[in-house]
Amino acid sequence: MEGATEVHSLYDTVLILDFGSQYSHLITRRIREIGVYCELLPCTQKIDDLHFQPKGVIFSGSPYSISDKDAPHVDPKVFDLNVPILGICYGLQEISRNKGGKIGICERREYGRAQLRIIRHAEHPFVDKLFQGLDDTSEVWMSHGDHLDSAPEGFRVIGDTTTSAFAAVAHETAKTFGIQFHPEVTHSKDGKRILANFVLDICGCEANWTMASFIDKEIERIRNIVGPNGQVVGAVSGGVDSTVAAKLMKEAIGDRFHAILVDNGVMRYKECQNVKAILSDRLGINLDVVDASDLFLDRLVGVTDPEKKRKIIGNTFIEVFESEAARIDNETKQLGRGKIDFLLQGTLYPDVIESISFKGPSATIKTHHNVGGLLENMRLKLIEPLRELFKDEVRALGKLLQIDDELVWRHPFPGPGIAIRVLGEVTRTQVAIARAADHIYIEEIKNAGLYRQISQAYAALLPVRSVGVMGDKRTYEQVIALRAVESTDFMTADWFPMPYDVLKHISNRIINEVKGVNRVVYDVSSKPPSTIEWE
Numbered sequence: 001m002e003g004a005t006e007v008h009s010l011y012d013t014v015l016i017l018d019f020g021s022q023y024s025h026l027i028t029r030r031i032r033e034i035g036v037y038c039e040l041l042p043c044t045q046k047i048d049d050l051h052f053q054p055k056g057v058i059f060s061g062s063p064y065s066i067s068d069k070d071a072p073h074v075d076p077k078v079f080d081l082n083v084p085i086l087g088i089c090y091g092l093q094e095i096s097r098n099k100g101g102k103i104g105i106c107e108r109r110e111y112g113r114a115q116l117r118i119i120r121h122a123e124h125p126f127v128d129k130l131f132q133g134l135d136d137t138s139e140v141w142m143s144h145g146d147h148l149d150s151a152p153e154g155f156r157v158i159g160d161t162t163t164s165a166f167a168a169v170a171h172e173t174a175k176t177f178g179i180q181f182h183p184e185v186t187h188s189k190d191g192k193r194i195l196a197n198f199v200l201d202i203c204g205c206e207a208n209w210t211m212a213s214f215i216d217k218e219i220e221r222i223r224n225i226v227g228p229n230g231q232v233v234g235a236v237s238g239g240v241d242s243t244v245a246a247k248l249m250k251e252a253i254g255d256r257f258h259a260i261l262v263d264n265g266v267m268r269y270k271e272c273q274n275v276k277a278i279l280s281d282r283l284g285i286n287l288d289v290v291d292a293s294d295l296f297l298d299r300l301v302g303v304t305d306p307e308k309k310r311k312i313i314g315n316t317f318i319e320v321f322e323s324e325a326a327r328i329d330n331e332t333k334q335l336g337r338g339k340i341d342f343l344l345q346g347t348l349y350p351d352v353i354e355s356i357s358f359k360g361p362s363a364t365i366k367t368h369h370n371v372g373g374l375l376e377n378m379r380l381k382l383i384e385p386l387r388e389l390f391k392d393e394v395r396a397l398g399k400l401l402q403i404d405d406e407l408v409w410r411h412p413f414p415g416p417g418i419a420i421r422v423l424g425e426v427t428r429t430q431v432a433i434a435r436a437a438d439h440i441y442i443e444e445i446k447n448a449g450l451y452r453q454i455s456q457a458y459a460a461l462l463p464v465r466s467v468g469v470m471g472d473k474r475t476y477e478q479v480i481a482l483r484a485v486e487s488t489d490f491m492t493a494d495w496f497p498m499p500y501d502v503l504k505h506i507s508n509r510i511i512n513e514v515k516g517v518n519r520v521v522y523d524v525s526s527k528p529p530s531t532i533e534w535e
Contacts, residue, residue: 009052010217010221011036011037011206011208011209012036012037012055012203012204012205012206012208013037013038013039013052013054013055014031014036014037014038014039014054014055014056014057014058014199014203014205015038015039015041015050015054015056015057015058016028016031016038016039016040016041016057016058016060017041017042017043017045017057017058017059017060017074017078017091018040018041018042018043018060019043019059019060019061019062019064019072019090019091019094020043020060020062020063020064020072021060021061021062021063021088021089021090022063022492022528023060023061023182023184023185024040024060024061025040025350025491025492026184026185026491026492027040027058027060027088027184027195028040028349028390029184029390029488030183030184030191030192030195031058031195031199032209032390032393033192034192034195034196034199034200034207035207035208035209035210036199036200036205036206036207036209037209037388038058038199039052039388043059043060043062043072043073043074044072044075045075046075046077047075047077047078047080047081048077053081054081054083055083055084055199055203055204055205056083056084056085056086056198056199056202056203056205057078057081057083057084057085057086058085058086058087058088058091058198059074059085059086059087059088059090059091059092059094059095060088060089060090060091061088061089061090061091061143061182062089062090062091064090065146066090066093066094066097066103066146067103067146073094073097074094074098076098079098079176083175083203084175084176084177084198084202084203085175085176085177086130086176086177086178086179086198087176087177087178087179088178088179088181088182088183088184089143089179089180089181089182090146091178092148092169092178092179092180093146093147093148093178095152095176095178096148096151096152096178099152099153099154099155099176100152100153101148101149101150101151101152101155102148102149102150103146103147103148103149112141112142112143113139113140113141113142113187114139114140114141114142114161114162114163114164114167114181115137115138115139115140115161115162116137116138116139116140116159116160116161116167116168116181117136117137117159117160117161118131118134118135118136118137118138118158118159118168119156119157119158119159119160120158121156121158124156124172126170126172126173126175127156127158127170127171127172128158129197129201129202130158130168130170130177130179130194130197130198130202131158131159131168131194131197132197132201133193133197134190134193134194138188138189138190139187139188139189140161140167140181140182140183140187140188140189140190140191141181141182141185141187141188141191142161142164142180142181142182143182147164147166147180148164148165148166148169148178148180149166150166151166151169152171154171154172154173154174155169155170155171155172155176155178156169156170156171156172157169158170158177159179161180164180166180167179167180167181168180168181175202177198177202179194183195211393211396211397211400212400214389214397215248215251215397215400215401218248218252218385219248219251219252222248222249222252222253222383222385223252223253225342225383226252226253226256226342226383229256229337230253230256230339230341230342231256231257231258231328231329231332231337231339231340231341231342232249232253232256232257232258232340232341232342232343232344232383233257233258233259233260233321233324233325233328233340233342233343233344233380234246234249234257234258234259234260234343234344234345235260235262235317235321235343235344235345235346236259236260236261236275236279236285236287237261237267237271237275237413237415238261238271238274238275238278238279238407238410238413239346239410239412239413240391240394240395240398240407240408240409240410240412241346241347241348241386241391241394241412242345242346243278243279243283243346243398243403243407244346244386244394244397244398244401244403244408245344245345245346245384245385245386246259246279246283246285246344246346247283247285247398247401247403248385248386248397248401249344249383249385250283250284250285251401255286256337257285257286257344258286258288258328258340259279259285259286259287259288260287260288260289260290260320260321260324260325261275261276261279261287261288261289261290262290262292262317262320262321263289263290263291263292263293264292264293264296264313264316264317264417264419265292265293265294265296265297265428265431266296266297266313266416266417266418266419266422266426266431267417267418268413268417268418268435268438268439269435269436269438269439272289275287276289278404278407282404283403288324288328290320290324292316292320295316295320296312296313296316296419297426297427297428297431299312299316300312300313300419300425300426301425301426301427302425303425303426304424304425304463306420306535309416309419309420309426309535310415310416310420313415313416313417313419314415314416317415318343318380321343321380322379322380325340325343325380326340328340340380341380341381342380342381342382342383343380343381343382343383344383344384344385345382345383345384346384346386347384347386347387348386348387348389348390348391348394349387349388349389349390350390350391350490350491352387390490391412391488391490392488395408395409409451409452411442411451411454411455411456411457411458412456412490413458414533418431418434418435418438419431420533420534420535421434421438421458421459421460421461421533421534421535422434422460422461423460423461423462423463423534423535424463425463429516430461433461433478433480433514433515433516433517434459434460434461434480436513436514437459437461437480437510437514437517438458438459440459440506440509440510440513440514441457441458441459441482441506441510442457442458444502444505444506444509445457445484445498445502445506448499448502450496450498450499450502453486453496454484454485454486454496455485455486455487455488455490455493455496456483456484456485456487456490456493456532457482457483457484457485457496458482458483459480459481459482459483459510460480460481460482460483460534461478461479461480461481462478462479462480462481464478464479465477465478465479466478466479466518466519468518468519470518475518477516477517477518477519478516478517478518478519479517479518479519479520479521480510480514480517480519480520480521481520481521481522481523481534482498482503482506482520482521482522482523483495483523483532483534484496484498484523485526485527485532487527487532490532491527492526492527492528493526493527493532494526495523495524495525495526498522503522506520507520
């Protein structure tokens with residue numbers, strides 16, 4: 001795919017093989033924080049199909065027991081890559097399974113904090129590298145039901161706890177390490193240092209993964225893909241992802257980038273007017289606004305399934321882009337310029353992770369319209385410069401590109417927009433109710449000085465009615481659910497503790513100002529087990 005950024009050809013890359021652990025994405029985040037690029041792939045990845053040579057490999061944890069009949073396992077050829085390997089929790093047991101160790105079931109599941117005692121080996125100094133610079137004991141976080149009963153041949157014990165005699169092991173010569181605890185979670189006191197020891201000292205990776213270096217290399221890559229005369233159309237929405245992607249594209253090819261804002265009828269209050277002013281006037285990006293609201297809303301009539309909503313909106317987006325690209329193509333041809341061959345999208349790494357169904361341990365959560373709603377016969381080639389980035393990395397990139405804080409810190413807004421915040425059938429009336437409530441909600445959390453503390457907030461319209469009393473009359477109207485979460489990477493999130501006085505004021509405004517609503521509730525669910533969006 002043209003849109004896949006081959007960053008592993010520009011940076012040292014660590015491969016993370018995911019066995020379905022809820023913490024797998026945290027391994028990715030911690031290593032990138034160290035300044036090393038890494039990529040998360042399913043544990044079922046065939047090594048012969050791998051398109052890059054990793055500097056090291058990490059096996060994640062897993063919800064499975066290694067003895068389960070359907071337990072996931074790695075391609076044995078991973079051990080032939082001749083690079084350092086670190087197994088975490090289940091990953092340690094997977095190494096042991098492949099190397100002849102014995103694995104048993106814990107008498108009781110070990111979960112929570114534990115004291116790791118580090119065992120040094122002066123006669124084998126390399127095995128000590130994983131815990132180099134640590135004190136003799138370190139607090140770690142355990143979460144496992146299986147453990148090693150004996151280490152494979154050639155492995156030394158480099159750490160134990162009161163309940164795990166083989167809490168950490170290392171091969172004497174093969175640069176293979178295994179730990180029973182989770183260094184990627186903040187509860188492990190020296191976890192980040194351990195990961196840094198592995199990727200920097202043991203794998204020998206260069207810590208050069210920064211957004212400053214990414215800008216220059218990505219601009220060069222885009223120019224090479226598009227060529228000196230190529231033209232690109234871009235999907236923009238005014239959110240930080242599409243804005244940063246658009247600004248990056250403008251920096252790369254200038255006026256040969258044509259931004260397109262599609263009014264799909266399910267956008268936020270005065271969204272099109274605001275986006276046009278920001279992108280055109282403040283950022284100098286070529287922008288066309290296409291009003292396709294009736295097309296989208298008509299196609300959503302009678303649709304209640306959220307996956308169908310996403311597919312319809314994703315496919316319709318591409319159709320509109322194809323049509324608009326053809327118009328721009330004709331104009332550029334008449335001016336003697338190149339052909340429109342590329343479509344820019346602001347897909348992020350969490351979108352990719354959540355939309356890929358791993359054959360082994362993980363299941364698809366939901367389809368993101370940026371990655372799962374595309375037409376199979378789409379003519380335009382995708383360019384996705386942010387595909388390998390997490391949200392905080394995109395914001396750092398936006399700051400370096402001198403995009404205003406107002407945009408950089410704007411809360412995410414899904415591609416399907418209010419269509420997935422109106423639970424049930426999407427009608428013009430339902431959209432108007434959800435939009436009005438959302439506008440009041442965002443306005444008030446800004447007035448309260450809470451907007452930057454919250455990672456994402458929105459109002460959802462529920463497909464239920466409740467009894468109320470207004471003006472001494474019985475009402476039977478709809479319910480608005482308010483959602484606000486705190487998150488760093490949007491792979492996990494906690495609900496935001498909204499002050500009661502702010503909630504009270506917001507609820508009062510919505511019920512009084514939004515016709516058709518007589519009840520407001522606040523969502524106190526975390527991700528996981530819930531997702532950030534209701535649909």
